[in-house]
Amino acid sequence: MKTTTIFITGINSFVGSNLALYLKKKGYIVKGSLSDLSKAHSVKNITNVLTEIKLGSDISTQSIPDGIDVLIYAAHDKNEAKNNIESNKMLYELADKKGCRYHIFISSISADPSNTTDYGRVKRNLENFFRKKKNTAIIRPGLVIGAGGLYSSMESYIKKNHFIPLPDGGRYKMAIIEMTELSKAIEMLIEKLEPGFFNLYQTQLVSLKDIVRKIALLHEKKILIVNIPVNLAMVFFGLFKKILNLLRIENKFSIDSIAGYKLYQDLQLPPSDLKKLIEVKIQ
Secondary structure, eight states, X not given: OOOOEEEEETTTSHHHHHHHHHHHHTTOXXXXXXXXXXXXXXXXXXXXXXXXXXXXXXXXXTSXXXXXXXXXXXXXXXXXXXXXXXXXXXXXXXXXXXTOOEEEEEOOGGGSTTOOSHHHXXXXXXXXXXXTOTTEEEEEEOEEESSSHHHHHHHHHHHHOSEEEEEGGGOSEEOEEEHHHHHHHHXXXXXXXXXXXXXXXXXXXXXXXXXXXXXXXXXXOOOEEEEEOHHHXXXXXXXXXXXXXXXXXXXXXXXXXXXXXXXXXXXXXXXXXXXXXXOOOOO
């Protein structure tokens, strides 16, 4: 039986690299792309079959190797919305012509129509594109918990700081998913080649405040949560940053990150599809 070959864009990203390593251990052939091949050392333990794909640059026939069965879209250009949209569409068309049987687009809860940020708009635009394709799965994971990504940035910040500014005190409930759970769910999709739309997060929502406190407890760090009113922070963002600087509180916020968190204030999340794909213990 032929071994499935998987190609992951953004293979050196948090989700991309962890997913690639998981799938390799499961016996799949894993290949991928980076925006800069000089960073290939970060994934040398996973694969030596890599191409350079810069979203926004020309996508050539050499961008994706022949013989790919599954293409997973994990790359995202933080600086240019148009690059994400047009390049991912081109990658789909190229892979489809080369006989790729199945595509998985990793979207975000931020793609909800109520989110007006550039990030949300990009994910929503691409969701609409991939929804029209019969051989594609679109997944919306919650905040991915693992050694890397946003969660790891939060952990690093908390370890270095005593004062932790949180939008509206971090009281809104968020959807989360462990990186291992996300990898298992994607593996099941690959095994079934199942198209459709999948919301992937644990059934129990957790507030940002509780996540921060749990990280602090884990590292035995005493912290003080600073309540930052979301609406004021968005309207007076420049002033908000200056105040944090005056108080010598490190600032990791952006307008998009604040708006993305504000989304949870009134967001009604649809039921999760995680348990339909894998059996996990929800804690």
